[in-house]
Every structure is written in C-alpha cells, then in structure tokens.
Amino acid sequence: MGVALFATSSPRSVPMSEAFDSNESVETEIQERRALRRVGGLSTELTDITEVEYRQVRLERVVLVGVWTSGSAEQAARSLAELARLAETAGSVVLEGFIQRRDKPDASTFIGSGKAVELRDMVVALGADTVICDGELSPGQLTSLEKVVQVKVVDRTWLILDIFSQHSRSREGKAQVSLAQMNYMLPRLRGWGDAMSRQSGGIGTRGPGETKIETDRRRIRSQISRLRRDLKQMAQSRETARAARRRSNTPSVAIVGYTNAGKSSLLNRLTKAGVLVQDELFATVDPTVRQARTPSGREITLSDTVGFVRHLPHQLVESFRSTLEEAAEADLLLHVVDGADEAPLEQITAVREVLAEVGADDITELIVVNKTDVADDVVLEDLRRELRHVVFVSARTGEGFDELMQDLERDLPTPEFEVEVTIGYEHSDLVAQVHREGEIELIEHGENGTLLRARVDEHLASRLREAAADSGQ
Numbered sequence: 001m002g003v004a005l006f007a008t009s010s011p012r013s014v015p016m017s018e019a020f021d022s023n024e025s026v027e028t029e030i031q032e033r034r035a036l037r038r039v040g041g042l043s044t045e046l047t048d049i050t051e052v053e054y055r056q057v058r059l060e061r062v063v064l065v066g067v068w069t070s071g072s073a074e075q076a077a078r079s080l081a082e083l084a085r086l087a088e089t090a091g092s093v094v095l096e097g098f099i100q101r102r103d104k105p106d107a108s109t110f111i112g113s114g115k116a117v118e119l120r121d122m123v124v125a126l127g128a129d130t131v132i133c134d135g136e137l138s139p140g141q142l143t144s145l146e147k148v149v150q151v152k153v154v155d156r157t158w159l160i161l162d163i164f165s166q167h168s169r170s171r172e173g174k175a176q177v178s179l180a181q182m183n184y185m186l187p188r189l190r191g192w193g194d195a196m197s198r199q200s201g202g203i204g205t206r207g208p209g210e211t212k213i214e215t216d217r218r219r220i221r222s223q224i225s226r227l228r229r230d231l232k233q234m235a236q237s238r239e240t241a242r243a244a245r246r247r248s249n250t251p252s253v254a255i256v257g258y259t260n261a262g263k264s265s266l267l268n269r270l271t272k273a274g275v276l277v278q279d280e281l282f283a284t285v286d287p288t289v290r291q292a293r294t295p296s297g298r299e300i301t302l303s304d305t306v307g308f309v310r311h312l313p314h315q316l317v318e319s320f321r322s323t324l325e326e327a328a329e330a331d332l333l334l335h336v337v338d339g340a341d342e343a344p345l346e347q348i349t350a351v352r353e354v355l356a357e358v359g360a361d362d363i364t365e366l367i368v369v370n371k372t373d374v375a376d377d378v379v380l381e382d383l384r385r386e387l388r389h390v391v392f393v394s395a396r397t398g399e400g401f402d403e404l405m406q407d408l409e410r411d412l413p414t415p416e417f418e419v420e421v422t423i424g425y426e427h428s429d430l431v432a433q434v435h436r437e438g439e440i441e442l443i444e445h446g447e448n449g450t451l452l453r454a455r456v457d458e459h460l461a462s463r464l465r466e467a468a469a470d471s472g473q
Helices: 025-033 049-055 073-091 113-126 140-151 156-167 171-188 211-249 264-270 314-321 321-328 346-358 376-385 401-411 425-437 460-470
Strands: 036-039 061-067 092-101 130-133 152-155 250-259 288-295 301-302 330-338 367-368 388-390 417-423 439-445 450-456
Touching: 025 130, 036 156, 036 376, 049 156, 061 113, 073 092, 073 156, 092 113, 092 301, 113 140, 130 140, 140 152, 152 156, 156 314, 156 425, 156 439, 171 314, 171 321, 211 321, 250 264, 250 321, 250 346, 264 301, 264 321, 264 367, 264 401, 288 321, 314 321, 314 417, 330 346, 346 376, 367 401, 417 425, 417 460, 425 439, 425 450, 425 460, 450 460
Parallel strands: 061 092, 061 130, 130 152, 250 301, 250 330, 330 367, 367 388
Antiparallel strands: 036 092, 288 301, 417 450, 439 450
C-alpha cells in the first residue's frame, strides 16, 4: 500500500548570520517537526453490505499513530502502512494514520502529553474507539495514553499477537500464542475501580486478602507454567520427528520469509501441499512439513515456517522457538522475498534479524524473489545487482521453478562417501534407497546386477559394499 506524508518537513541547519533574525521561524519549524502528520492512503471502507452485517460486531474503528525516530520519512510511512494492513487483518476499519517526528518516544505517553491531547480530539472527531501505536509500549505508556485519549490503546505487539491467536489452528500453535500473550500481559495488568478492591478475608485467613490484580498475576503465572510444560512435551515430539528424518539422511529445506511473501504458494507449487493461500498478513501461522523430490530423484523435506515481520514480538520468537528450530536445523534455507513490495531489501533485513535470533544465520541461504509476474522491472533489476545467490520466480505462473529446483539441488549437502559397486537384483531395495538418499552419478543394469556409482553416507556405503560382497561382485 503506497502512502505519502502530508505537511512534512525535514530538519535544516540555520546559518549563524541568520540565527538571531530567525528565532521565530526556527521555533515554528520545531513545532512543525513535533506535530502529528497525517499519513494518506490508510483509510479503508467496506463496501460489501453482507460482510458489514456479518462483521459489524467485531469491527473496531481505529486510528493509527507512529513515532518517527530514525530513517527516512518513506520508511516511517511504510511502517505505518504495514500497521494498517495488520489492523485490517485483525478485523478493524482504519480511519486515519498519523506520524510524529521525535528524537525518541515519550517515556510517559509515547507521543508526548500535548500531542496526546491533540490525538484525543482527533479520536473524538473521527468517532474512533481504538488507538493502535506503531511500537511496543511499556505498561506505564499504555496506562497514561489511555487516560488521555479515553479509548482503548493497543500497541503493535498486542495487535500481532491477536492476529496469531485468530489464525492458529493446531494445538501446538494455540499453546505457543497463548504463552506469548500471557508473557505480554503479565507486566501490563492494570486495575481500575472494582478491579482494585480487596477480596474479603474470613475465618482462617485473618487478613485483607489479595488484591484482584495479585490474584490475576498468580493465575497467569500458573497458566504460563502449564503452557511451558505442554510445549516442552510437544517440542520433544517435534524433535523425535526431526531425529527420524536425520536418521533417514533426508535433507531438510526450510522455507522462510516475510509474511505474505508467498511461502505457502511456493510450498504448494513444489509439493501440492494444499496449504491455505490468502492475500493477508500471517494467513498461515502453523508450520507444515511436506516431502518432495529433486530433479535427480533425491528425496527432501520442505517445511513452511511462520512468516516474519518488522519488529516481530520477542514473546512470539520465544514461544515459537521449537517451531523456528525447523529453520535452525535445516540443511538449506529458501528465503522467499516479495518482489512486488516497495522495499524488498528491508524485508530481507527483518527476516535475517529473526534468523540470527534463533541461531539460523549460518545456514546456507538461497534467496527466492517471488511475484515476478507483478513486480516492477526496475525493482527486479536492483535486486539482481544487490543480491547474490538468488533466483526469480512466480509461484502463480510457475515461471522460474525449473531453475529454482536446479539451484536447490546444487545447494543441498553432498554425501561424503563415493562408492562404485555392482549388486544383485535381490538387493533392489538398496538401489531405491540410493535414489532417495544419495546422489547417483552412474547406474547401469547388466546380467549380473546393477552397477552403481554414487555418493552416499557412511552407513549406506557400508550396506552397499556388504550387498556387493554377498552378490559375489
């Protein structure tokens, strides 16, 4: 979504000769820099009456606000535009978006007390019921800003957690999201009115009892402990499956990338997996593992991991760590990039930051630029100059997938043992295993058996030599 800043101004230096004559203009510019700037192109309207009637109970009318502390105005606008898409994915109607230029977010209200009052006036004028901030707010910032604007305030982290909660389908995914939400909520519990009243004591208690907020904290800590125990058991099951794949020497390929870059479409094209494909952020958050074969017939596993985003909440990374280990333990990463995005290089940076956090930054990476059928040619040329080890594809049309599979097979780890044996036809199961797990350089069928020259692992090499000796070759 393209967005543009209105009424923006950049800091400028004032010559010393003009300094004493321009105090008033400098003060005006400082005020201008600190003003809330409207970001165009963020308002959304639902025209489908049926959809409005169906979703009107859930829909929230939101105003977005961001603080621009570094980078360019375009980067700040793209971040707020992405926040708008996240809000729409969560089921909200975005009424307006604003950006304020500051050196750093205000420690009390995120945007400053004066601007918070201005934001309150805007919320009233627009009829909004929620403010979403483009950043993670501290408990104090959430409380202070809500007191001023008098409507619900949500930050970027909670918005993403809410989307994950809506889209998780598997038992493990739901538990991971719940754990992330609990860890986020624990330091942000607030009590107003009756919520802060004391619970009655009674015979045997001899005291005022706990406050409601203390009870909530204790309940959340108990739920966190239970979720961690459950996830530990699920992680063991996932590790058992990974260990089985390692024993079978099946190379693993993890598909990673920014949300909505086309990872699920890529997996469907490669394996006919039938994974949900939708033009929506975080449409699929549950990992999927499927089998595929390289052009030479070598068997591999492809795992579709959760999509990444700028400032992916730390709570999610921690909760999804066992899932993200699919990437950390893969033999190859297919890093899918949205070629139709305005800033694909920023997407790559965001994804690599998360990969580094889970220890997957040293895995061999093949960058796959997707959506070439709708991407701008100038952007694609820039990517060709900037990136190494890259292939350009369209998951929708299939363009570039032959080259992708060739590059994928080239980058897979090569078995270290080279064997040349002739084995009898009674050991045809071993030939099939070599097809699945090894790299065949030569295969010929003769009267006495099958001549094989291939690269395999140590265990399979030993079995092939034993079979050759058993066949008298």
